[in-house]
Amino acid sequence: MMFRKKMLVSLFAALAVLTVANITQAAQPAGFDDNEIRIGQWGPQTGPAAPWGSVARGSKLLFDIVNEEGGIHGRKIKYFIRDDMYNPAQTVAVVKELVERQGIFAFVGGVGSAPGMAVKDYLAANKIIWVSPSAADKEFTQPLNPYLFAVYPLYKDEASILAKYIVEKLKTKKIGILYQNDAYGKDGLEGAKERLATYKMSLVAEIPVEPTEKDFASQILRLKNSGAEAVLMYVSPTAAVITLKTAASVGFKPQWVSANTLSDYPLMFKITGGLWEGVITGAFGETPDSKSPLMVKYRDAAKRLTPQERWGTFYYAGILFADPIVEALKKVGRNLSTEALLKALNSIKDYQTIGPRITWTPKQHQGTDSVMIQKCGPGASYIMLQDWTTNDLATWKK
Amino acid sequence: MDYFKVEDLCISFGGLKAVNNVAFNVEKNSIFSIIGPNGSGKTTIFNMISGIYKPDLGRIVFAGENLVGLTPDRIARRGVARTFQNIELFSNATVMDNLLLGRHIHMKTGVFTGAFLWGRGSRAAREEIRNREIVEGIIDFLDLQSVRNHFVASLPYGKRKLVEVGRALAVEPKILLLDEPSAGMNTEEKQDLNIWIKDIQAECDVTILLIEHDMNMIMGISDRIFAINHGEKIMEGLPQEVQSHPEVIKAYLGEER
Amino acid sequence: MPFGQLLVEGLAIGACYGLFATAVVIIYKTSEVVNFAQGEMAMFSSFVAFHILAVYQYPFWLAFVIAMLFSILLGVLIEFLFLRPAKHPSLLGMIVITLGAEMFLMGLASWKWGAEQKFFSLPLDPSVTYEPVKGMIVTNWAIAVFAVASTIMLLLYVFFKYTRLGVAMRATQQNKHAAKIMGIRTERVFSIAWGFSSLIGAVAGMFFASRATLDPAFMMEPFLRAFAAAVLGGLMSIPGVIIGGGLMGLIENFFGYYWPSWKPIVAFIVIILVLCLRPSGLFAKHYVKKV
């Protein structure tokens, strides 16, 4: 009897506190002060998605360069990387830890669709700017999220551009697709279908693979049997390696075409044992050996500051993702505030560093839909097939 | 007359006839002992009665109902409880819990009523208290007060045997199967056990089937004795008849040459 | 349907699963421990081979031999350091220890070699293929898998049947205490079993690595499948495991040809169904406790 009473009392107490808690909300530490601006990023440093962790480390290089040059208007950038293991629960935890314990002004990059989806509303609710998620998900920018600015071209746009290239330049009639059964792969599938529909064509094979699978023999045989002459690959690097090796072993030699996810030729060339030669990919950053002044500058800085890192696509994608926010911060000047930065970001127009041209307006936060098309040449060299191309079918622009 | 009877019981394991055509009748409230050398099929008979093995042939009839084919828990619900030759206690539970488990079939608390054990007045608590009283009675009876809250694994062998008897008693059985209850006990404990078995029979209104090697004990307390060797009946009768039966002596002492 | 090709591919990957599952079974047969670290042990040994090839530039055969020696050492060490000190471990305790070893090795490998995929290849040219029957292309890889798997099977059969050590290992599995009394040094038997199993696992691991990429997580999926194949075969019999592995490869490939999106789980569903009918797998007798 006593116990029941106690339970009731504590229940009531709890309800009372529940309503009180509605009012009290601890103040968060500010994201910047006179000496530093705190910027954060999450990324999988461990677990199955860890190869993409280099994005977060790449951004660090840019901030190190900026700090070396004296910071931005007297403020240094303090940069935090947190490992989220590509697990949304962990992402939320690390983002909250950064925001509420360290005080973060803005986030850049951040690998993964699901991790990003898990934190995007939280960030917006706390008025924390997030620039360049390292994933292409249309839900990041549609409907408009005032605090989120995207650079990454949508997979759907890229697939559409690639499909156009296959049909018009390669003159291939039979196109198949091997796609990872998730947002990434399905967007690619959708884009390719949409483009082919304009030519009154359809895919000869649509074969899904699961993200963790390691044996693709039956899928490749399906593709082979469909008679596909060109195959779009929307899969992870490991899956692409297995695909190429399996295809070689069953004597299937189509033109492989893939998304920018696989545009790291030196890596792909090496881990496929040379089979990557001849593969056409989309790309949304300059080639690693590019002679453009910015690339040279970044490459030299990387050699000096982080000699242990490989100068790969994902690594300098991290720089590319962080460029716009540095630019915007410079524009804002000494009088920093969230509103000021938002204004600066919203007015970025045709801004290009080592990636595509980016334009953000107060109404449109998907910065670009441009990709290049490149081909892997002998010895993992880059052969430019088509310079920056936009997708004329992109629906989000209208 | 036919309170508990076994008819034409047969079972074989991989071609070996472990029990062959065994039949006996047990009168209500009597102590019926089964004797025989090791490996003669005594425990196998118990296993068949309690449903652990399914006989190939034969019937086990209790109060007019055939027990063959029922699962062990059903048989327990019919009022058959047992102990094991090599002690099968719940060793990571206390003596109290072991005995309370014996009350399992007399309790009703399910997951939900159990989870809502909110205070003394709740249904689960009332049932618990009621059954604990009964178990305390058994603890008093078997003199287990000192180890009431000990874990079974920490008890000496003899005490564990007793706890097992206690658990079987907690089931409030009509038929109690005791498989070598005195094995491993010293003389003093054996004497106590002797008295307890007598008391159990007298107080609990229970029919006891007993497997035992200690002839003194058997002769002292059995109402009837059933002797078995190589899975087959040698004879059945009163203690003094069995004692002098040549086949039994042969089975125990071997062939005289 | 390219029946012949699916058959070849299914059997080839199946043989690889079977080979790896043998490693699981050897440990289970001697010590009744399900080794969840098996995959990561193979991963680690493959990385050692990779390291020797990539950093020291030794010839392949030498790297292979060193990696094999290392794998034996690794197996023995894990048994000695992690399992032997546990006093009265329950089955669950054993599983937890091996899971712990798995996480440890995975962390260590990712720390040492990073998460990026590595290239690892056996000296088998993937472009050399044979087509003995029309529509059945066989690669060097598949031939090597078949050859290695059958050689190891044969050796194991002879080993368990005719050598003193093999008989001792079997005896240990059946009754540890009796074996001890008979003068078998059961602890040494466990060490040897772990070493053996680690070796076979490493060979299979290298086959898997050369088919895909080498990264710290690359053995997780193959391990699950091999473990499932071992369970399908009964966890106790080595021929059963090979058949289990083969079935696994065939089911996955034939089913996956028509329903690719369900390919990764079909094998598990089949295994659960098989276990419902035969609780100890296809080729092992169900064990009933005696009272």
Place this chain on the structure above:
Amino acid sequence: MDMKRDYYEDIRLFNSGVVLFWTVALMLVLFTLPLYAPNYYVYLLNIIMVHIILAVGLNILVGSTGQISLGHAGFFAIGAYGTALLMAKLQIPFVVALLAAAFIAAFFGFILGLPALRLEGPYLAIASLGFGLTITHIIGGVDLFGGRMGVKVPPLDLGISQLGVSWVLKTDFQKYYLILIITILMVVGARNILKTRVGRSFVAIRDSDIAAEVIGVNLTIYKTLAFAVSAFYAGIAGGLFGFILGFFDPFTFNMILSIIFLVMVVVGGLGTVSGGIMGACLITYLQYDLLKNIGEVPYFGAFMVTISQLWFTTVGLENFSSMAIGLIMIGIIIFEPLGMFGIWIRMKKYWMTWPF
């Protein structure tokens, strides 16, 4: 002298004034915590409490009944998806949806329990593991469940939208109290189950299934019941977990999570409620906080960074977390099979007999 015993003593929640005092003190701290703890810790506590519910439930299965499960992330996923989808698609009120999802999870637990009747050890391990994989795969493959793209969780509305009553919990603070109350109810419930007939039967099955049968415990019913109860707990935990995250996809519930759950139970202590609680607290804290930024821990972090630079890759330093948890798992089994609960008991003994 009054020798009459009160049998309720054994089963009541607070069997001494000391326990009562500490429980009340703990409750006070827990209920006022958000007033002075930073928000981030409130989130962490929410996750910890959800893991407590799950670990306590899993402990009923693994610790008390002795059945192994490597597929609990599957039940966790069923709870999360069930609650979110029932609320989003069918506008079912939160409490009903949570319970319904938990019962769906319990039903699947029952289904998994059926093969488990005949399986033991490694066979059960692979069957449950396969179950976990299958569940997440099905969720990922069916668009109704959001596919691999994941599901956005509706707002946590305690009211009933059909009646126009709405009480939306938005902040982690508010969710904290809801989860705290549910956690307390679930933990006390588990403790009660284990103290009464059903829990005793579970323990009986673990220690000797044959003896359990001959005293009248129906193995079929109780083994599947253990799975169902444990899945119910996982379902409740999953339902709440979804609201803490706000968004999840099938990968959230991968096999590693199942292993981590098992680790919580083993590290905490098998077969005791407090073991589950302690394990969930420790492992979650290690995983989410302490081991997260090993490079930033004073002294030790710098040491680790140096080691990394000398012999390893700096980029892989984060993997130390996985190594540490692996070693903890092994260490616990080797040195303290009873887990943290065992350590606790030893400490208590030491304290009570100190200084003798």
